[in-house]
Amino acid sequence: MKERERVNGDTGERSPAHKKKSSSLSNGVTPTKTQCNFSEASSGECVSEQEQELTAEQKEGAFSNFCISKGTIELLRARGVTYLFPVQVKTFKHIYDGKDVVAQAQTGTGKTFSFAIPLIEKLQGEMRERKRGRTPKVLVLTPTRELANQVAKDFKDIIKTLSVACFYGGTAYNGQIDLIRSGIDILVGTPGRIKDHLQNSRLDLSKLKHVVLDEVDQMLDMGFAEQVEDILRVAYKKDSEDNPQTLLFSATCPHWVYDVAKKYMKSRYKQVDLIGKRTQKAAVTVEHLAIECHWSQRPAVIGDVIQVYSGSHGRTIVFCETKKEANELALNASIKQDCQLLHGDIPQKQREITLKGFRNGVFKVLVATNVAARGLDIPEVDLVVQSSPPKDVESYIHRSGRTGRAGRTGMCICFYQRKEESQLRHVEQKAGIAFKRVGVPTATDIIKASSKDAIRCLDSVPQTAIDYFKESAQWLIGEKGAVEALAAALAHISGATSIEQRSLLNSDVGFVTMTLQCSEEINNISYAWRGLREQLGDDIDRKVNRMCFLKGKMGVCFDIPAVDLRQIQGKWQDSKHWHLTVAAQLPELAETQREGGRGFYDSRNGRRGGSFNRNRFRNRGQKRRFD
Numbered sequence: 001m002k003e004r005e006r007v008n009g010d011t012g013e014r015s016p017a018h019k020k021k022s023s024s025l026s027n028g029v030t031p032t033k034t035q036c037n038f039s040e041a042s043s044g045e046c047v048s049e050q051e052q053e054l055t056a057e058q059k060e061g062a063f064s065n066f067c068i069s070k071g072t073i074e075l076l077r078a079r080g081v082t083y084l085f086p087v088q089v090k091t092f093k094h095i096y097d098g099k100d101v102v103a104q105a106q107t108g109t110g111k112t113f114s115f116a117i118p119l120i121e122k123l124q125g126e127m128r129e130r131k132r133g134r135t136p137k138v139l140v141l142t143p144t145r146e147l148a149n150q151v152a153k154d155f156k157d158i159i160k161t162l163s164v165a166c167f168y169g170g171t172a173y174n175g176q177i178d179l180i181r182s183g184i185d186i187l188v189g190t191p192g193r194i195k196d197h198l199q200n201s202r203l204d205l206s207k208l209k210h211v212v213l214d215e216v217d218q219m220l221d222m223g224f225a226e227q228v229e230d231i232l233r234v235a236y237k238k239d240s241e242d243n244p245q246t247l248l249f250s251a252t253c254p255h256w257v258y259d260v261a262k263k264y265m266k267s268r269y270k271q272v273d274l275i276g277k278r279t280q281k282a283a284v285t286v287e288h289l290a291i292e293c294h295w296s297q298r299p300a301v302i303g304d305v306i307q308v309y310s311g312s313h314g315r316t317i318v319f320c321e322t323k324k325e326a327n328e329l330a331l332n333a334s335i336k337q338d339c340q341l342l343h344g345d346i347p348q349k350q351r352e353i354t355l356k357g358f359r360n361g362v363f364k365v366l367v368a369t370n371v372a373a374r375g376l377d378i379p380e381v382d383l384v385v386q387s388s389p390p391k392d393v394e395s396y397i398h399r400s401g402r403t404g405r406a407g408r409t410g411m412c413i414c415f416y417q418r419k420e421e422s423q424l425r426h427v428e429q430k431a432g433i434a435f436k437r438v439g440v441p442t443a444t445d446i447i448k449a450s451s452k453d454a455i456r457c458l459d460s461v462p463q464t465a466i467d468y469f470k471e472s473a474q475w476l477i478g479e480k481g482a483v484e485a486l487a488a489a490l491a492h493i494s495g496a497t498s499i500e501q502r503s504l505l506n507s508d509v510g511f512v513t514m515t516l517q518c519s520e521e522i523n524n525i526s527y528a529w530r531g532l533r534e535q536l537g538d539d540i541d542r543k544v545n546r547m548c549f550l551k552g553k554m555g556v557c558f559d560i561p562a563v564d565l566r567q568i569q570g571k572w573q574d575s576k577h578w579h580l581t582v583a584a585q586l587p588e589l590a591e592t593q594r595e596g597g598r599g600f601y602d603s604r605n606g607r608r609g610g611s612f613n614r615n616r617f618r619n620r621g622q623k624r625r626f627d
Contacts, residue, residue, distance in 0.1 A: 057083075057086065060086075060089055061086070062083050062084075063076075063083065066084065066092050067121060068117065069124060072117065072159070075159070075160070076158055078157075084117075086105075086109065087103060087105040087109045087111055087272070088110055088113055088114045088117065091115070091272050092114070092117065094270045095122075096121060096122060098122075098245050099245070099268075099270050100269035100270065101246075101248070101269065102248045102257065102258075103248065103250075103271075104271075104272070106251055106274065111214070112151055112154045113154060113158075114249065115212050115247050116155050120158060120162070122210075123186075124162075131183060133180075134184070135207045136186065136187040136208060137185055137210065138185065138186040138208070138210045138211075139187050139188075139189075139194075139205060139208055139210070139244075140186070140188040140189075140212040141190070141194065141211075141219070143191075143219045144218075145168040145170065145190060145351075146355065147214065148189055149352065151166075151188050151214060152165070152188040155188065162185040162186055163183060163185045163186070164185070164188070165186070165187050166187075167188075167190070169190060169192050169193045170348035176193075180197070191224045192224075192227060194231055195227050198231065198234055205231070206234070210244055210245045211244045211264075212248075213228065213246075213248045215249070216256070217257065217394060220256045220257075229263075243264070246261075246264050246266075248260065248261060248265075251401070252394050286401070286403055287409070288433050289411065289414070289436050289438050290413070290414050290416060290438070291305070291415050291440060292417065292437070292505065293417070293440065293506065293507035294417060298507075299329055299332040299335075300334045301415070301507050302318060302385055303332070304440060304445075305385060306337060306385070307336065307450060308441040308446060309382075309441075310364075310383040311449055311453045312456075313364070314364065314382035314383060315361070315383075316364065316385060317381055317384050317385070318366070318368070319369070319387065319390075320368070320369055320387045322369070323345055326369055327341065337363070337364045337365045338362075338364055339363060339364075340365070340367070341367055342354050342355065342368040342369075344369065370390075370399070381402050381410065383410070383413065384410065384411070384412040384413070385412075385415070386415065388415055388416065389420050389424050389427060390427070393426070393430040396431060400412035437586060437588075438585065438586050439505065439507075439513065439585055442502075443499045444584075447499065450490075453494055454490040454491075455490070473485075503545075504586040505557065505586070508559070510561060511545065511560065511561060512559065512582060513557060513583040513586070514568075514580060514582055515550065515556070515580070516528055516532065516557075516578060516580050517554060517578070517580075518554055518577060519576060519577050520577075522549070522553050525549065529541075531578050535572055536568060536571055543560050543564050544559070544560060545560070546558055546559050548589055550589060551587070551591075553590060555579075565582070
């Protein structure tokens, strides 16, 4: 029988402190240390000091509440971790006490340290002679090589006295065989490579004490279920109390997770659920935006989005559905920042170099397929861009979870085409989020962001370099004037010498989005067409594109060719009924518009102008003025 644990009651909500933006894992707080010094105190008695003033969440996660050795605390602090996060708090005692655990928590909440810290403390408390050829006591299975490397690194960062090995495909067997012969305490790996070593009788898992399945739902998605169970059968005996402690961690828990739990875990396993009945499955620290854009315009618009929302100094991950799309996007000149690729065709060694470079800030934009979406904690990712709606909700949850990690806020922008609107709504319903529909960055947005980046770049120029250019600067000021010269220099530095006008409705080049607001609710969109014709003539039919209702039906929104903007503004005069303006940002649109409601678009050109009956009111004996 399982015992289920919820956080903050039935809702599973995180405390308000966890939603606050933070510049580091530690939130700038250094709580007092607590130790269970196994080498000096055989009783393992915990020692605590006076704690600083902390938030409620930090008090709950303070090291003084847990049996964590002094050495581990120091190594955690070196990683910037000064208190445990909620999932770590809720699982520590269960794991430390040897209980089997199924833990479900949102992406980016610190699941790796949830099992790494208590397992390390247990192993240190049971220190054994480090004999050559000793077999692993801990096995951690992950679905991807990247996640295996990340988990192994987390272990190595907080334990220096135990041997940690990482086995995965795409690397030579010889080095791994040497490690097996030398002796391993903690083994992290992917199912395929671990199974290979078992089948060749190189690896002995008969003395395992702890088994961790990390991102178990992804293992199922990637077809590893059978391989995982083949590995587990080696280490487990039916209904035996001597079976290894089993820990299952994931952001989502499909039925297979519970099938594994029933088969391999003790009957009274613990279930820790930090999601509970809440509808929102994605990280609460992430803002979700959606931009409608045709695929042909996407590379250029993604470049503008990165410039405005992340800039040259922020870090961005762009996720693509295919390797071909990722290759083409990474090579596109629209992305002005340094950019690198990460997908399955990249050799493993190069993938490791690429990830290290991104973490260290060597380049700012990473274009990747789903291979990089699971479990990788890359600090301070400011923006995640998804080039199209993913085919399943779990993919969206994990992709968007690359930002807004460890309490920091982040932003995820999803591109879609009109025909993909239903997929977007499906993600909203299943992930429990609401996309804010926004338009593409305007020329003003791009110029402001580019100017800010260029000015920041000037701050990094050393005085010795400036001295070399003073003579040229003086000449340029004399020729153009100080303001003109500096403005031209900033435009060139930022690369914003040519900016295209785009529709806010669908990102098409060469269009301007306008709003026509009415003093009363419009029940039929033909009223708006009549209002435009009254002042602009019948020729407006050919120019207006994609007319749709504003939210509340107090007006409409539409595109016009940018070349016609001045002519239309020159002819138009606002009246007591109508007010026409250029939209600075995408206004909220009526829900029926996004659902393809009747009366919005013509199947040939995206508008209904040609079907308007000029005499409809006369025929019905109605009179209505549009002035």
